[in-house]
Amino acid sequence: MPMRIEDILNHKGHEGHKDNHTKAPVFLCALRDLCGLTPMRTAWTFHSAVSLVFGRDSVRQLGDIVNRLPAKKVLVVTDPILVKAGVADAAINPLKAAGVAVTDFDGGQAEAPLAAVKACENAARAAKLDAIVALGGGSNMDIAKMTAVLLTHGGTIQDYLGDDRIPGPILPVICIPTTAGTGSEVSGAAAFTDTDNKVKVGCLSNYLRPRVAVVDPLLTVSCPPKVTADSGIDALTRAIEAFTAVNNEDFPLPAGERSVYQGRNPMGDLCAERAIKLCGQFLPRAAKNGKDLEAREGMALAAMLAGLAFSNVGVALVHAMEYPVGGATGCSHGAGNGLLLPHVMRFHLPLRTAEFAKVAEWLGEDVSGLNENDAAERAVTAVEKLLVDIGIPRKLREFGVTAEQLPSFAEKAVAIKRILRVNPRPVTAADCEAIYRAAL
Ligand SMILES: NC(=O)c1ccc[n+]([C@@H]2O[C@H](COP(=O)([O-])OP(=O)(O)OC[C@H]3O[C@@H](n4cnc5c(N)ncnc54)[C@H](O)[C@@H]3O)[C@@H](O)[C@H]2O)c1
Ligand SMILES: [Zn+2]
Numbered sequence: 001m002p003m004r005i006e007d008i009l010n011h012k013g014h015e016g017h018k019d020n021h022t023k024a025p026v027f028l029c030a031l032r033d034l035c036g037l038t039p040m041r042t043a044w045t046f047h048s049a050v051s052l053v054f055g056r057d058s059v060r061q062l063g064d065i066v067n068r069l070p071a072k073k074v075l076v077v078t079d080p081i082l083v084k085a086g087v088a089d090a091a092i093n094p095l096k097a098a099g100v101a102v103t104d105f106d107g108g109q110a111e112a113p114l115a116a117v118k119a120c121e122n123a124a125r126a127a128k129l130d131a132i133v134a135l136g137g138g139s140n141m142d143i144a145k146m147t148a149v150l151l152t153h154g155g156t157i158q159d160y161l162g163d164d165r166i167p168g169p170i171l172p173v174i175c176i177p178t179t180a181g182t183g184s185e186v187s188g189a190a191a192f193t194d195t196d197n198k199v200k201v202g203c204l205s206n207y208l209r210p211r212v213a214v215v216d217p218l219l220t221v222s223c224p225p226k227v228t229a230d231s232g233i234d235a236l237t238r239a240i241e242a243f244t245a246v247n248n249e250d251f252p253l254p255a256g257e258r259s260v261y262q263g264r265n266p267m268g269d270l271c272a273e274r275a276i277k278l279c280g281q282f283l284p285r286a287a288k289n290g291k292d293l294e295a296r297e298g299m300a301l302a303a304m305l306a307g308l309a310f311s312n313v314g315v316a317l318v319h320a321m322e323y324p325v326g327g328a329t330g331c332s333h334g335a336g337n338g339l340l341l342p343h344v345m346r347f348h349l350p351l352r353t354a355e356f357a358k359v360a361e362w363l364g365e366d367v368s369g370l371n372e373n374d375a376a377e378r379a380v381t382a383v384e385k386l387l388v389d390i391g392i393p394r395k396l397r398e399f400g401v402t403a404e405q406l407p408s409f410a411e412k413a414v415a416i417k418r419i420l421r422v423n424p425r426p427v428t429a430a431d432c433e434a435i436y437r438a439a440l
Contacts, residue, residue, distance in 0.1 A: 044248045044262050044263075044265040044267075044312075045262070045312075046265070046267045046268075046308075046312050047188060047206050047209055047260075047311070047312060048186050048209065048308055049175070049185060049186045049209050049210040049211065049212060049213040050209070050210075050211050050212065051211070051212045051213070052186065052212075052213050052215070052304070053065065053212065053213065053214045053215065054215045054300070054301070054304065055215075055216065055217075056216065056217055056218050056293070056297065057216060057218060058214055058215065058216045059090050059091055059094065059176060059214055059216040059218075059219060060094050061094070061214070062091055062094045062095055062098075062133070062174070062176070062214060063094040063095050063096075063097055063098020063099075063100060064098060065174065065212055065214065066095060066098065066100050066131065066133070066174065067098055067099075067100065069130070069131055069172055069211065070130075071100070071129075071130035071131035071172065072099075072100060072101060072130055073100070073101040073103070073127065073128065073129050073130050073131075074095065074100055074101070074102060074103070074129060074130065074131045074132060074133050074174075075102075075103045075104075075105055075120075075123065075124050075127050075129050075132050075133070075144075075147075076088070076091060076092055076095070076102055076103070076104055076105065076133045076135060077105050077108055077120060077132060077133070077134045077135065077136065077140050077141075077143055077144040077147070078091075078104065078105070078106050078108055078135045078136055078140060079106055079107070079108035079109060079110075079136055079139075079140055080106055082106075082108075082135060082136055082140075082178060083106050085222040086222075087135065087178055087219055087222060088104075088106070088135060090216075090219060091133060091135045091176055092104070095133070103123065103124075103126075103127040103129070105119075105120050105123040105124070107119045107120060107123070108120075108136050108139055108140035108143055109139060110137070110139050110332070111139055111193045111200075111326065111330070111332065111333065112138075112139040112140075112142050112143050112190075112191065112192045112193060113192065113193045113195050114157060114192050114193070114194055114195065114201075115195070116139075116143050117143050117146045117147060117150070117157055117192065120143050120144065120147045121147050121150045121151065124147050124151055125151065129151070129171065130171075130172070131171060131172040131173070131174060131211070132144045132147060132148050132171060132172070132173045132174070133173075133174045133176065134173060134174065134175045134176065134210075135176045135178060135219075136176075136177075136178050136179075137177065137178060137179035137181060137182065137227070137231060138177075138179065138181065138182030138183075138184045138191070138231070138333070141175045141177065141182070141184040141185060141190075141210075142184055142189075142190035142191055142192065143192075144173055144175070145170075145173055145175075145184070145190045145208050145210070146160070146190050146192070146203065148170040148171040148172075148173050149166055149170050149203075149207075149208070151170075151171050152168075152169070152170045152171050153166065153167055153168070153170070157192070157203075160203050160205070161201050161202065161203050162202075162203065162204070162418060163204045163205075163257075163258065163259050163260060163261075163418040164204060164205055164206075164258040164259060164260055165203070165205065166203070166205040166207040166208065168207065169207055170207055170208070172210075172211040172212075173210045173211060174210060174211060174212045174213075174214060175210040175212070175213050175214070176213075176214045176215075176216065176219065177213075177215060177219070177220070177300070177303065177304075178219045178220055178222075178223070179220060179223055179227055179228075179231040179303075180217070180220050180223075180228075180231060180232060180235065180286070180296070180299035180300045180302065180303040181220075181231045181232075181234070181235060181299075181300070181303035181307075182231065182234060182235075182303065182307065182333075183235065183238065183303050183304060183305075183306050183307015183308070183310065183311065184307065185210060185213035185214075185215060185304065185307065186209065186210070186213050186304055186307040186308050186311060187208070187209065187307045187310070187311035188204055188205050188206045188207070188208045188209045188260050188311050189202060189203070189204050189208065189260075189311055190202065190203045190208055191203075191333070193326070193327060193330075194327065197327070198327045198328050199323060199324060199327035199328075199412060200322075200323040200326050200327050200333070202323075202418075204259070204260040204261070204418060205260060206260055209311075213304065215300050215301075215304055216300075217293070217296045217297040217299075217300035217301075218293070218296070220296050220299070220300060221290055221291060221293070221296055222290070223290060224290075225287050225288075225290065225390075225391070226332075226391070227332075228286050228287045228290060228299075228390075229283075229287045229334070229335075229338075229390035229391055229392060230332040230333075230334030230335045230338070230392070231303070231334050232279060232283040232286060232287065232299055232302075232303075232334070232390070233283070233334050233335070233337060233338035233341070233386070233387070233390065233392055234333060234334035234337050234338070235275060235279060235299070235302050235303040235306040235307075236275070236276065236279040236283065236302075236306070236338075236341075236383075236386075237315075237318050237319070237334075237337040237338065237341050238275075238306045238307070238309065238310035238315055238319075239271075239272040239275035239276045239279065239302070239305070239306040239309055239310070240272070240276060240341070240345070240359060240383075241310060241314070241315045241316045241317075241318055241319065241422075242264070242268050242269075242271075242272045242306070242309035242310045242312075242313040242314065242315070243264070243268075243269060243272035243273065243276065243309070243355055243358075243359065244316075244345075244348055244352040244355045244356065244359075244424055245263055245264045245268075245313050245314055245316055245422045245423070245424060246263045246264065246314075246316075246421070246422055246423060246424050247263055247264045248262055248263040248264055248265045249263075250263065251263035251421070251422075252421050253421070259314075259418065259421070260311070260312075261312070261313065261314030261315075261418070261419075261421075261422050262312060262313065262314070263313060263314065263422060264313050265312070265313065267308075267312065268308075268309045268310075268312050268313035269309075271305040271306070271308045271309035272305070272306065272309040272310075272313075273358075273362060274301075274302075274305050275301075275302045275303075275305040275306040275309060276359055276362040276363065277362045277363075278298045278299065278301055278302035278305070279299070279302050279306075279363075280362060280363035280364045280382070280386075281298060281364070282294070282295040282298030282299050282302065283295075283299060283302075283386065283390060284386065284389045284390060286298075286299045287389070287390040287391070313422070314419065314421075314422030315419055315422065316344075316419060316420070316422045316423040316424070317344045317347070317348075317413075317419075317420065317423045317425075317427055317432075317435075318337050318340050318341050318344045319337065319416075319419055320413045320414070320416040320419045320420050320423075320432075321340050321344065321409070321413045321432055321435065321436070322336040322337045322340055323412065323413065323416060324408070324409040324412040324413055325340075325396065325399065325401065325409060327412075328401070328405065328409070329399040329400055329401060331399040335392055335393060335399075336399070338387055338392040339387070339392060339393055339394060339395075339396065339399075339439060340435070340439055341383055341387075342380050342383045342384050342387070343435045343438050343439045344435060345379060345380045345383065346380055347425065347427075347431065347435055348424055348425055349373075349376055349377070349380070351424050351425050352376075352424055353372050353373060353376045354372060354376075355376075356375075356376035356377075356379040356380070357370075357372050357375035357376045357378075357379070359376075359379040359382075360375050360376065360377075360378035360379035360382055361375070363379065363382040363383070363386070364382070365378040365379070365382050395439065395440065396436065396439050396440045397440060401436075401440065403437070403440060406433050406436040406437060406440070407429075407433060409432070409433075409436055410429040410430070410432035410433040410436060411429055413429075413432045414427065414428065414429045414432060
């Protein structure tokens with residue numbers, strides 16, 4: 001019998017509710033019953049940027065948004081490509097028109113090397129700011145976020161790498177993505193390239209969430225096809241990883257440790273589902289014709305939703321395995337993820353068959369009449385087709401990877417515990433090496 005709202009408000013369980021292992025309030029269990037969900041042992045929370053502003057030309061509101069923070073002096077973090085494409089002016093002009101004092105930092109770089117953060121910090125310290133406006137792909141947004149951390153709390157980047165190590169709120173950051181994308185505009189994550197050690201490093205904290213995300217799909221129109229394809233497949237990877245992650249009630253967080261990631265939960269599922277559908281519908285179109293505004297808008301929404309999903313649920317094995325590859329070869333994060341995605345999906349198929357069957361359907365596959373295993377397999381082939389369609393390399397050799405590198409990549413991947421505890425299946429270095437070999 002379905003639960004009635006009055007029962008929930010009266011905190012009564014319903015007959016047949018056999019939830020004797022849960023310590024969560026009856027209210028929560030009741031709500032979960034109402035939604036047709038299995039009860040959970042633990043509570044989950046959901047974080048975002050404080051405000052989301054989404055739509056064509058929304059960047060024109062930037063002056064007003066900054067004034068209402070309130071902030072009078074801002075650093076705009078951008079890069080030479082965006083300056084040349086005129087995208088930087090799209091953000092700077094409304095700021096100046098609103099009387100905001102703007103200092104430019106156009107030293108952003110793809111894949112955010114640690115040295116770029118240092119340069120940005122120096123520019124920011126000299127400018128005495130109220131806020132930072134980050135304009136760009138994930139790289140510039142992450143540089144801006146870490147700069148805000150350093151300005152507020154001092155120290156070095158190394159002090160904050162890992163999970164939940166930022167001690168408190170940071171200088172307000174407004175993120176304006178120009179790729180679709182990483183979802184950094186809503187996430188509590190920042191990733192950098194440690195060029196000395198040839199590895200990607202990351203920082204997770206809810207204090208890293210931007211104050212405002214201004215998502216204007218028109219700013220992505222100038223993205224070349226490769227950037228569109230790479231950043232778009234990253235959004236899909238993150239949505240699929242979130243939807244097939246370890247469940248929240250099984251999230252294996254050792255006592256005394258904290259994590260921004262929490263495993264799968266209903267809000268994350270909701271965002272991931274919509275993001276996967278949007279990527280299936282719009283990623284090939286956006287990659288083929290950058291002027292297809294409907295596709296650009298669909299992908300901007302997909303990226304933001306995938307950002308909301310992964311930044312609460314977590315990313316998993318694809319990301320852990322991409323970090324050593326990206327660090328060693330300098331391939332783009334998205335291309336590395338896209339290449340590894342079908343291989344890792346295959347590794348997870350036995351444990352997440354029902355979920356992958358849904359993913360297949362959401363990617364536009366006709367799964368009617370198929371049994372669950374065959375439908376799930378279609379998710380893998382749909383992703384493989386998509387990779388071919390949008391021109392993502394299919395072999396690690398195309399990035400210059402050699403067989404000799406694989407054992408060390410595997411060792412590095414399994415060491416990334418903050419990510420791997422989100423994985424639905426335990427994974428060893430031998431497993432990673434086998435997956436790398438299949439992708440070589
Ligand atoms: N913080 C997070 O939540 C998060 C999540 C996933 C990935 N990342 C990180 O984000 C980075 C990748 O970000 P990305 O995929 O957005 O790419 P990117 O920021 O590295 O940009 C790639 C290139 O595209 C150019 N570009 C960006 N927008 C453009 C536009 N509108 N027109 C023309 N050129 C444009 C940039 O100048 C750059 O040269 C990686 O370092 C990755 O690890 C961060
Ligand atoms: Zn990613």
